[in-house]
Amino acid sequence: MALLPILEVPDPRLRQKAAPVQGIDSEVTALLEDMLETMYAAPGIGLAAPQVGIGRRIVVLDVSPKEEERRPLRLINPEVVETGGEAVEAEEGCLSLPNQYAPVKRPERVRVRYLDEHGQEREIDADGLLARCLQHEIDHLDGVLFTDHLSRLKREMLLKKLDKQRRQRAS
Ligand code: GNR
Numbered sequence: 001m002a003l004l005p006i007l008e009v010p011d012p013r014l015r016q017k018a019a020p021v022q023g024i025d026s027e028v029t030a031l032l033e034d035m036l037e038t039m040y041a042a043p044g045i046g047l048a049a050p051q052v053g054i055g056r057r058i059v060v061l062d063v064s065p066k067e068e069e070r071r072p073l074r075l076i077n078p079e080v081v082e083t084g085g086e087a088v089e090a091e092e093g094c095l096s097l098p099n100q101y102a103p104v105k106r107p108e109r110v111r112v113r114y115l116d117e118h119g120q121e122r123e124i125d126a127d128g129l130l131a132r133c134l135q136h137e138i139d140h141l142d143g144v145l146f147t148d149h150l151s152r153l154k155r156e157m158l159l160k161k162l163d164k165q166r167r168q169r170a171s
């Protein structure tokens, strides 16, 4: 197991479209475990492979509120196959934009199809935080960040705050 460095904006690797996983070998299963360890340590509720510099369609996620009751999800080649409900707005953050939060409007429900770590095809029907996190992570696989869903003004304000925070930490 290993902690992986998390890339932050404006790293261009966060903007590349990730490639589908062809076969689930020991390299992929080791990466899933390293990503989970990295996500829990951050701490975060999701992590996509491009955030650790790997351009593959791999996501880990755990939205369970209690540290003692971990519910890790390992998703390979995940895709949203259906959305439902209303578009709902809720606060998002991202480990690649540390300490920056903004409300994002997304469909309330999603059905996601993916391969599990054994290569078995599965589907999840999600709402609430899980639905939001799944959409946020699948966006990362396409080089999309939550700030892309904001108005230009809100995005620029958020990026300015990130910049200011970095300059303050540096001095
Ligand atoms: O830890 C995270 N929290 C979060 C909160 C609301 C919506 C999405 C997320 S995902 C984020 C971790 C992360 O950056 N995943 O890509």
Ligand code: NI
Pocket (backbone or CB within 6 Å): 093, 094, 095, 096, 136, 140
């Ligand atoms: Ni993120």
